[in-house]
Amino acid sequence: MTTLDTSSLTEMQNAILQRASTLKNAAGLSTSATKDVGGVSSVVDGSKSGGILSFNDALNEAMSSVNDSYIQSTEAQDAxxxxxxxDIASVMLSRQKASVAFQATLQMRNRLMDAYKTIMNMSV
Structure with missing residues (x-):
């Protein structure tokens, strides 16, 4: 098992934030920015009067988005x-969007669980 020191963790965090910023700029999402709060970077949502979007809120929003895409695909299929x-193409497209959103959520959960297990197995 590899040991991690604080400088390598900080470097990894900065690299992740840089990639997220690059992706955000590429997607044209200029209403959000990152803010450093107590040494931990958080996402600041510009549309919510400058409030900080917590991890729990971001996760709930993502789950809500996945659920909405599934509901829309079910409605399209029923129609x-x-x-x-x-228009079978739009029905199949909505089904694929819902499937991709679910798979991305599942992969995110798997990565979070792996990170949790890694942190719990670290010696202090």
Missing amino acids: YQKGETT
């Missing part, structure tokens, strides 16, 4: 089955 729409 197609009832004959209300004939």
Whole structure:
């Protein structure tokens, strides 16, 4: 097992924040920024009057988004089955979007669990 010191953890955190910033700029999300609070960087949501978006809030928002995409895909599938729409491409696209969102959430959970296990196995 490799030991991690604080400088390498800080370097990894800075690299992750830099990648997130690059991706955010590429996506054109200029309403959010990062803010350093007590040595821990947090996401600041510009649309919520400058408040800090906690990890729990971000996770709940992501879960809500995944759930909404699943509900939309189910509604599109039901509409197609009832004959209300004939656009099978949009139905399949919404199903794939919901599937990708769920798979991304599952992978995020797996990574968080691996990180938790790694931290719990560290000697202090």
